[in-house]
Amino acid sequence: MKDFSYQGVMGRKNDIMKDAVGIDYDIFEKGKIAFDYEEMMNNVAYSMDEMQRIQRETKVGDTPLFELHNINKLIKKYSPQGKGARIFIKDEAANASGSFKARRAAISVYHAKKLGYKGVIAATSGNYGAAVASQAAMRGLKCIIVQEVYDSSKKGQPEIIEKARKCEAFGAEVIQLTVGPELFYTFLKLLEETGFFNASLYTPFGIAGVETLGYEIAKQMQKREGRYPDAVIATHAGGGNLTGTARGLIKAGAKDCRIIGASVDLKGLHMASDKDFNRKSFTTGHTGFGIPFATQPDRADVPRNAARVLRYMDEYLTVTQGEVFYVTEMLAQLEGLERGPAGNVSLAAAISLAKEMDEDKIIVVQETEYTGAGKHPMPQLTFARNNGIHIYRGDPEENVPGKTIVLPTSFDQINAKRLDLEKLKAKYVKNIIGDMKLSDLDEVDIQYIADEIKESVDRVKELLSK
């Protein structure tokens, strides 16, 4: 008889995972702490041509790229002379299931089918669940989505409940849990019980699937404007969106394009707290995931996370919930595009950035997401108000996550904050070496850290000897 207690199942974690992703991560391990990231991506994932073919089969990719003419007019109006870059938006809501997550799911589900798995499981409260469910429906696989939804009084965010509905609409089983990291225990038990594939967000397939997005942006922009964008902004939570997009841009040849991450600032709210859980209006795309996943990527549900943002990120901006709701309303009222708020985190950051950049520059906001009941500013602000959050129009500088949502009164109040990337890199180094010292590490480890944080070997040595 197998031991299904918490300790029993967690103790079998590695074996369960190995069976459920079909990847032997051990062969990529090097030195004391390093692993060969590029080797893993090259050996395990698919080529760009293959991925494009796989995605075309299941209604993913080739999404439109729109210039936001009216918003760009306002950017010019509120920028100093000679400033005010143009913003384009990649309408990823056009993918089957309504978000860029379909790109990740398409490759994972294809791979699961190829390896002969009967079904797929994913742990996600976000758009990824709907994406996996939609892809599984097309490929004829069974599907289970495990969500963290409710606080202890069974009160759930409208956005997550909507995603449960959407998953069920595609024929997936949805398992809903109260708050807590032990979701992973339920997830492992289900993998063991069903023998399904772990369609994790963080496998090489899950990340490589997003490469087609960066690749398409580069090609579309080249065709339209005769050049690559100067900056691409990606909402950052677990890191896959930014990592995959950056890799795709590089593969297309857009090597000088700046890669910018954006998250909603939810400082002070504990992600696993029963009380804080419903005091945030964004279930993903926020600093509660963004910072820990940047500085400790392997905290994921696979042994080695293929999403590693510090390898690619040139800048990391944060915006407030109120600014995101404001630009979501702006996208609807000025551009005629009604899209979900979570996808607009990077749009808020882009507007702020555009005001500082020269007027001949181009910024691409690389996603939108579908909207609907629960996934819209109205239900989310209604929910926030019912939870005692103070909502008003004013200066976003006054924003206190979990207490207020301040919608700007004017366009010029959209001002993203820069997070100190140097500090994040130092934190990454601290996390990865633990109790080890520079003298404990091999050359391959030092080179690995340098690649991980996009710094020189000398700089890494300097950080390590601190």
Added chain:
Amino acid sequence: MKKAIKGSWVEIENVVLPADSRAPQVPKDTKKTPLKMWTRGVLINDEAEIGETVRVNTLSGRIAEGKLVDIKPRYAHDFGYPVIELIETGLALKEDIGGK
């Protein structure tokens, strides 16, 4: 008392971990609460009342057992109330761009 009959679409509840067995890293307020789970499926029992332990066939073809808590669970999320701050935002932006 509401009754579900065989073939009804129902929701069941399980306690995955009681409050005293939560993981060590869980914050204090969460530790005071059990980890609960809800699953939906087609009722296997001939009939059952709310609160009874039942078995269901889930959409992925599993059989799950738990306490019956809802029959035909409603998707109760909606578009919420009109939010005056959003309406004012729209009006202000239209004015700003000069197309009242």
